[in-house]
Amino acid sequence: MAEYLKLGVKNEPAMSQASLGFVGRSVAVAVVEDISHNLDPNLFTALKDAALSTNPDESKQAVKAALAHGTHPEDIADFYIPALARDMGDLWCADQLSFAGVTIGVSRLQAMLRALGPNWASDNATTNENASILLIVPQDVYHTLGAIVLSSQLRRKGFSVKLFLGGKPEDIANHITRTKTDAVFISSSAGETLEKLRQIIEVIRGSSGATCPIVIGGSILDVQEIHDVTALTGADYATKLPDEALKLCGLQETEKKKISARNGT
CATH class of the missing domain: 3.40.50.280 (Cobalamin-binding domain)
Known part of the structure; x- marks a missing residue:
């Protein structure tokens, strides 16, 4: 089982409607075009596992590895990060990721974005x-x-x-x-x-x-x-x-x- 599933809590109490709204808004993204054709499945999986890992350092390491292999920072920012955010929302809806897991994952994605381009921030x-x-x-x-x-x-x-x-x-x-x-x-x-x-x-x-x-x-x-x-x-x-x-x-x-x-x- 992937390590990020440890962030999920299968038997956690039912969430309030306010909490449900929080999760939905947390993973909303600005880019609405179909971006799936711009994604490499292996890189997507590596970044996803890093963002949802129990080790916070894995996010930065995964970004460094992607850049070292020739991935453009703009592609990670514009394609992978929005797609990962949506995927986290899907995992939560499928009861495979907890509320806390989504919150942590989105926070890691924000950290990835900041690491990609200091001037962009x-x-x-x-x-x-x-x-x-x-x-x-x-x-x-x-x-x-x-x-x-x-x-x-x-x-x-x-x-x-x-x-x-x-x-x-x-x-x-x-x-x-x-x-x-x-x-x-x-x-x-x-x-x-x-x-x-x-x-x-x-x-x-x-x-x-x-x-x-x-x-x-x-x-x-x-x-x-x-x-x-x-x-x-x-x-x-x-x-x-x-x-x-x-x-x-x-x-x-x-x-x-x-x-x-x-x-x-």
């Missing part, structure tokens, strides 16, 4: 000084892995990203008041209410004077229509695709223009 990592994105995971929501994956993708595209995990409205307001922000992305789970999102957006509008576009993404779009989300929250746009969000906010074009300007074309 920096709020100031940017080659595009005029494009700054505020990425918010609302307070009391636990689907942080997807937002961390998304923030690393945006930084690699050249954007400066400030990531607010469990952001309180007053903290968000203070940040927007003090800092130039070109767009606000809100990562929202299926368990959140549109009213809660409306309140967050109201705070943002009051702080920024409605000068920056606001985009809602995440698994909430699996259970709500895009029109309803934008109409009832006050968001400008709603999409689960990062590139589409950038395009809707006009940031993709801005990035290309700056690259052309630097190259003198």
Whole structure:
């Protein structure tokens, strides 16, 4: 039996609905495209066993081994980590992994992501000084892995990203008041209410004077229509695709223009 199953608790007490929601949100991810064709089964298994091992050092060792064998760090971040998060959720649903096991596993995946690219984890990592994105995971929501994956993708595209995990409205307001922000992305789970999102957006509008576009993404779009989300929250746009969000906010074009300007074309 694989070592990670030791993290499972077969006879643990029944979970509350709140705990069920916690697990579901913990493994939510930002990338929604089919990524299975980008995965090597052997590497997937090695990273999975390492993330769910009782030895926390195995995660870093597995990443180092993958990189040493030629795997691109971007592939681990964009394909393997989201797929592993989903797989952990499937294991829990099949009663093969405990609540604690999922929590530990997702935490290890976050550690893998940080180890892959230190600059991806920096709020100031940017080659595009005029494009700054505020990425918010609302307070009391636990689907942080997807937002961390998304923030690393945006930084690699050249954007400066400030990531607010469990952001309180007053903290968000203070940040927007003090800092130039070109767009606000809100990562929202299926368990959140549109009213809660409306309140967050109201705070943002009051702080920024409605000068920056606001985009809602995440698994909430699996259970709500895009029109309803934008109409009832006050968001400008709603999409689960990062590139589409950038395009809707006009940031993709801005990035290309700056690259052309630097190259003198």
